[in-house]
Amino acid sequence: MTDHRRTLTLTAVLSALIVVSTVAAPMVSARPAHEIPVSEVSTADLAEPNADGWDEVPASDVPLSSAPSSVPNADDTSVETVDVQAARTDERLFVRLEWHDATQDMNASATREFADAVAVQFPTNTSSRPPIAMGGPDNRVNVWYWSGATGTQELLAGGAGSTTAFENPTVQANASHSGTGGNATWTVVYSRQLDAPSENRTDLRTDGDLDVAFAVWNGSNGERSGQKAVSEWHYYPFSGGPQGPPYETLLWSLAGIAIVGVVGVTSFGIYRTRGAE
Numbered sequence: 001m002t003d004h005r006r007t008l009t010l011t012a013v014l015s016a017l018i019v020v021s022t023v024a025a026p027m028v029s030a031r032p033a034h035e036i037p038v039s040e041v042s043t044a045d046l047a048e049p050n051a052d053g054w055d056e057v058p059a060s061d062v063p064l065s066s067a068p069s070s071v072p073n074a075d076d077t078s079v080e081t082v083d084v085q086a087a088r089t090d091e092r093l094f095v096r097l098e099w100h101d102a103t104q105d106m107n108a109s110a111t112r113e114f115a116d117a118v119a120v121q122f123p124t125n126t127s128s129r130p131p132i133a134m135g136g137p138d139n140r141v142n143v144w145y146w147s148g149a150t151g152t153q154e155l156l157a158g159g160a161g162s163t164t165a166f167e168n169p170t171v172q173a174n175a176s177h178s179g180t181g182g183n184a185t186w187t188v189v190y191s192r193q194l195d196a197p198s199e200n201r202t203d204l205r206t207d208g209d210l211d212v213a214f215a216v217w218n219g220s221n222g223e224r225s226g227q228k229a230v231s232e233w234h235y236y237p238f239s240g241g242p243q244g245p246p247y248e249t250l251l252w253s254l255a256g257i258a259i260v261g262v263v264g265v266t267s268f269g270i271y272r273t274r275g276a277e
C-alpha cells in the first residue's frame with residue numbers, strides 16, 4: 001500500500017468514527033435542558049411521598065437561585081436544587097419534589113419564626129409563557145403551595161403582591177421529612193385532576209408543552225414570601241412524540257457528514273497534488 005493510500009484509508013476510518021460518535025452520542029442525551037419528563041402510569045399509587053410507584057419515575061435535578069425580589073435579604077437563600085418527578089394517569093397529574101433541609105420547620109407563630117415551604121407554578125393560559133415572577137396581568141399563574149405551618153393552598157397570582165387563594169382548593173399534597181443532619185430531606189407530593197376545575201385554573205389536559213416553575217423556602221434561614229429560592233421556567237412535554245427533538249440528532253448528523261466531506265476533499269486534494277509531483 002502506498003503512503004497516499006494509507007492516508008486515505010486512515011482518513012476514511014477516522015471519518016467513520018466521527019460520524020458514529022456525533023450521531024450516537026447526542027441520541028443518548030438529546031433531552032433539552034429545561035424539559036422534565038412525565039411518566040404515563042396506569043395505577044395511581046403515588047399520592048404518598050414514599051409510595052413504591054415513584055421508584056419507576058425518572059427524576060430531574062432542577063437548579064434554584066434567590067428570587068430577584070426587592071424584599072430585605074432576598075438574596076439570602078439556602079436551597080440550591082430540587083429533585084422533580086412527574087407522573088400522569090388518565091385522571092390526575094402527580095408532582096413529587098424532594099430537597100435537602102436539615103431542620104423541619106413547621107411553625108410560623110412567633111415573630112421571627114418561619115416554616116419550610118415549597119410551591120409549583122403553572123400558567124393559567126398554557127399557550128403562552130407568563131413572567132417567571134408569579135405571572136402577570138395578561139397571564140396569571142396557578143400556584144400549588146405547601147407550607148409546614150399552613151398546609152396546602154391553591155393560589156392565583158398575576159405578579160408579586162397580587163396573590164389570592166382559590167375558594168375551593170382541589171390540589172392535594174402530602175409531605176414527609178426524613179433522615180438526619182445533612183442527609184435529611186423534605187419530600188412533598190402534589191396532585192390535581194387534569195381537567196380545569198373552574199375558571200382561571202390551569203387545564204392540565206393540554207396537548208402542548210406545559211410550562212412549570214418551582215420555589216422552595218427554608219424557614220430556619222428566615223425565608224418567607226419574596227425571600228426564597230426559585231427555578232427558571234421548565235416544561236412538561238405533553239405534546240407527545242419521542243423524548244428529545246429529532247432536529248438535534250439531525251444537526252449532529254449533518255455536522256458529522258460535513259466533517260467527513262471536508263476531510264475527504266482535503267485528502268483527495270493532497271493525494272492528487274502529491275500524485276502529480
Ligand code: HEM
Nearest residue numbers: 067068069119120121133160161162163213214215225226
Ligand atoms: C422569580 C421571581 C419571583 C419573585 C421576584 C417573587 C416575589 C414574591 C414576593 C415579593 C412575594 C410577597 C408578596 C406576595 O405574596 O405576592 C412572593 C410571595 C409568594 N411567591 Fe413569589 N416570586 C417569584 C417567583 C415565584 C415562584 C416561581 C413561585 C412558585 C413556584 C412563587 C410563589 C410564591 C408564593 C406561594 C408566595 C406567597 C408565600 C407566602 O404566603 O409566604 N414565587 N413572591
